[in-house]
Amino acid sequence: xxxxxxxxxxxxxxxxxxxxxxxxxxxxxxxxxxxxxxxxxxxxxxxxxxxxxxxxxxxxxxxxxxxxxxxxxxxxxxxxxxxxxxxxxxxxxxxxxxxxxxxxxxxxxxxxxxxxxxxxxxxxxxxxxxxxxxxxxxxxxxxxxxxxxxxxxxxxxxxxxxxxxxxxxxxxxxxxxxxxxxxxxxxxxxxxxxxxxxxxxxxxxxxxxxxxxxxxxxxxxxxxxxxxxxxxxxxxxxxxxxxxxxxxx
Numbered sequence: 001x002x003x004x005x006x007x008x009x010x011x012x013x014x015x016x017x018x019x020x021x022x023x024x025x026x027x028x029x030x031x032x033x034x035x036x037x038x039x040x041x042x043x044x045x046x047x048x049x050x051x052x053x054x055x056x057x058x059x060x061x062x063x064x065x066x067x068x069x070x071x072x073x074x075x076x077x078x079x080x081x082x083x084x085x086x087x088x089x090x091x092x093x094x095x096x097x098x099x100x101x102x103x104x105x106x107x108x109x110x111x112x113x114x115x116x117x118x119x120x121x122x123x124x125x126x127x128x129x130x131x132x133x134x135x136x137x138x139x140x141x142x143x144x145x146x147x148x149x150x151x152x153x154x155x156x157x158x159x160x161x162x163x164x165x166x167x168x169x170x171x172x173x174x175x176x177x178x179x180x181x182x183x184x185x186x187x188x189x190x191x192x193x194x195x196x197x198x199x200x201x202x203x204x205x206x207x208x209x210x211x212x213x214x215x216x217x218x219x220x221x222x223x224x225x226x227x228x229x230x231x232x233x234x235x236x237x238x239x240x241x242x243x244x245x246x247x248x249x
Contacts, residue, residue: 026236028225029189030182031159033074047126047145048160048183048220049076050119052111054088061090061134068142069115071122071160071183079127079140086115091131091141092123099147103247107147118155122148122220122244148220148244151209152201156222156242163238164218166190174228174235178213183220192235193228194221199240209243220244 049068056063069086070076078087094104111121124146131141150156161180168177174192181188196206212219223239 026225026227028159030161030180030185030187030225031072032182032185032187033072046184048122048124049142050115051107051121051123052113052115053108055114061136061139065090065139066092066111066142067115068123068127071119073184077127079129079142080138087127088139089127089142090134090136090139093128093131093141093143095143096125097144097147098249099247100249103147103249106149107247110149119160119222119242120150120156122160124148147247149247151205151243151245152199154198154200154241158223158239158241159225160184160220160222161238162218162220163191163194163213164215165213172233173230174233174237176235180238189236191237193237195223195226195237195239197239198223199242201240201243205243209245212245217246217248220246 048071050071051069052067054063054065054067058064066089067086068076068089075083075085076087077083079089097104099107107121107123113120123142123144125142125144128141128143130137131139133141160183162183163178163180166177166179168175168190170177176190176192178191178194179188180191199206201209209219221238221240221243223241226237226239227234228237
């Protein structure tokens with residue numbers, strides 16, 4: 001767990017966790033699954049993928065690897081340039097991730113369920129056309145640069161975003177002190193809070209995830225847009241169905 005000063009924790013956790021009066025169903029400007037932008041550059045909010053182990057029963061390396069699916073997008077560009085809803089890879093290349101084996105194992109243990117049951121692990125990286133560790137080099141590999149794990153067990157639903165504290169402080173709520181950026185997209189906006197209720201997370205889990213908002217990595221969450229009303233003013237917020245913390249050394 002990352003530790004922050006008492007001042008930051010007490011002054012920031014409560015406004016972020018505040019729900020306010022939520023209106024149902026406002027448009028989510030960060031949701032655009034039809035975009036064909038592959039976002040291959042390793043910057044911004046691009047190159048984030050859901051990952052799940054391949055449960056098919058056939059000979060390796062054609063089976064037994066992993067399925068990788070681009071978040072917030074209807075298609076994924078595979079190692080050979082073809083497009084599909086999700087792409088298969090027989091090899092995960094950890095050489096650029098900077099993670100020890102025990103952290104790699106945590107990621108692999110978290111992605112046992114198929115993607116149809118929810119996103120429990122997220123990787124950042126990109127496909128490479130060849131691999132050198134299987135009899136089928138033409139099946140390629142996926143090069144991981146970051147790994148993120150779900151906090152909590154609720155099914156993922158909504159838009160995947162990265163959220164960070166933007167340093168803004170206000171005299172009265174609602175205060176747009178958080179900036180959220182759509183994963184695999186160029187859109188970002190300021191919001192005034194996160195509604196943690198759909199995640200069914202404990203207070204300790206919420207406090208730990210809230211601390212991540214003040215780090216350079218931020219916090220990944222998936223959820224929907226809602227509108228809060230406080231002190232006669234309205235502001236955007238996001239519900240949290242699942243939060244994801246980055247694995248670090």
